[in-house]
Amino acid sequence: MKQNSRFLILFLSSINVFFKITGAAPASLPSSAIFPALIVFGDSYADTGNNNYLNTIAKCNFPPYGINFEGGIPTGRFGDGEVFPDLIGSLLSEGLGIKRTIPASLDPTLTSKDLLTGVSFASGGSGFNPWISQSRSALSMEGQLKKLEEYIEKLKKIGGEETTDDIISKSLFLVVSGSNDVPSAAAGNLQYDVESYTSSVIKFASDFMKKLYRYGARRILVVGVPPFGCLPSQRTLGGGLQRDCDQDYNNASKLFNSKLSSMLDSLSPTLQDTKLVYFDYYNSLLELIQSPQRYGFEVVDRGCCGTGLIETLLLCNRYTSSICPNISAYLFWDAYHPSERANRILISKLLEKSVPMLL
Template identity: 35%
Template sequence: MAIVNPSSFKIILLLVAYGFKFSEAAGNLAASFVFGDSLVDAGNNNYIFTLSKANIAPNGCDFKPSAGQPSGRYTNGRIIPDIIADELGQKIYAPPFLAPSAKGSAILHGVNYASGGSGILNSTGRIFVGRLSLEVQVNNFAETRKELIGMLGAEKTKELLGNSAFSVTMGANDFINNYLVPIASTIQRALVSPESFIDQIMTTYRVQLMRLYELGARKIIVANLGPIGCIPYERTLNRVEEDQCAAMPNELAKMFNKRLRPLILELNANCKGATFVYANTYDMVEDLIINYAKYGFVSSNVACCGRGGQFRGVIPCGPTSSECVDHGKYVFWDPYHPSEAANLVVAKRLLDGGPNDVFPVNVRKLFHT
């Protein structure tokens, strides 16, 4: 009788299990592959030398899977990909690509490649030293794909990727930590117009989104930029009144978004078999900030956890920060990032919103059609 190699037997079991899953749960979320910046980083920056980290308390204090310990997420609890995974029935959150545990069967649930401080442009985030740009993140996904093919074979990998969510949340740092960096970017802004800078971003973005498609992504959710002039950091930096947002960052975000939507339409027209979803997070977050009381919040301009100025918008969340009592009542967790409660509001609209929120289809319908 032939003796079966244990590793080969494990691969056979994976093939059987995932073959059953794909056939029985067609239309459901198979796995989640997350690309982006600190809004969706699940802990990759824990493993690189960088000044942008969230692995210190009280970050993660409401994140149940880590028992309230910092996980590397830049918020008090879940990030939006976590919430969407929960809603679509995925039992395990996508692990950070750089985590030692992100190997073997663990990657069958997806992988998170996001990195705090990163941008669409490779030059973005230099002030933090280490970060994983979008190009690096897509390169890392290519490595994951090779590993999946080694476990499942080419056809099953194609099927897995075709039923998986690919989300890209990028671009804020290209402005906040590149084009708008105080003092350091003054010369750049004098030499490069906003229009030319956004041209550079869009050229790079198109290349990387096409690479994802060529590597097998078929359901790709691309978030536009939120009102970055309304985060506590920008309010503090620009010394705005209590009920105002910084005008220039918001105008740049709108310019970026005006260019992004046609790019998504172009990709949908040219990429056979794929659906690129344009997620209008700008309007969602702006509505939340303006109408915060309607959503049950008490503040939409002050960070729950931070220090410096009336908005707590200078020093990031850490052990010496001032911290609000009720984390669920603040739109912003720290000077830059939303709270889990705010993430829940946005995630709900991504999942079930109409065409003004998500176009051409919302996330739930994307996986149930």
């Protein structure tokens, strides 16, 4: 208990000082971090390359994606550089021998050392609703759980059952999903209204959390969905001539997040010795959109790739799209995904507000 308290004080101090000075995430945290591994589930916001190995059009393993990644290599991450799992892992794992970036679970070159410190099972295009994943040929959340089961068995072969149980129970489980569920409902593409559909998605999300618990997860961080109406693509499609934020999409995002947060609050007491923590991604990103100068951004209504109005995935490529002259000035990389610099600031907010609640 004393060790956790000491870590929490150092943790908050380092975050607060650095964030006030730069508005970005610090380079490292105290070496007393207590998560042995980071295990990730979700969609394109958390996919570190799994879709490279799936038969899906939701791929980005080509330039200019990855332009700011190590060596400028496109790895299948949906952005110009590192994404949520990488940034969280590198900050929480200082001194523990964990890789600076979190590998994709489907990568055939993974070593035993890679497995011991965590992987990402996330797949671009997936959602809590299994139909969403199926329609995009993504690895569903249920499919990601099956991969977790295989992962646990591999850990047992490496270190034995006791070591595996210890890793799983102490690891940080990150869940970033819903970014494909909510827009489908808001667009009216489904037979349900937004109210009833979001409730059905929350039921899938609740079942997912319960299954994670049965696999041994005890510290689970769940990221809400962003303000979809303010993403560049939706400004173009539904924001009118002025490309304002689409309030219907934003309202759907807020409704989903409210239900997600409430579900986690009610579920947490029923899962013994488990901490379920929610991160308010919506308002964290909205703050950057509404106060860009505070964080050094100049452009928040379009992406860096191409015109920035609609390009994402196959539309953002080296043949048809130009790249903005200064990526760091752009909040969004493409018309759907934040830039690495934006992700760093968002992660600093997540670490400051949510991670201490998991200790």
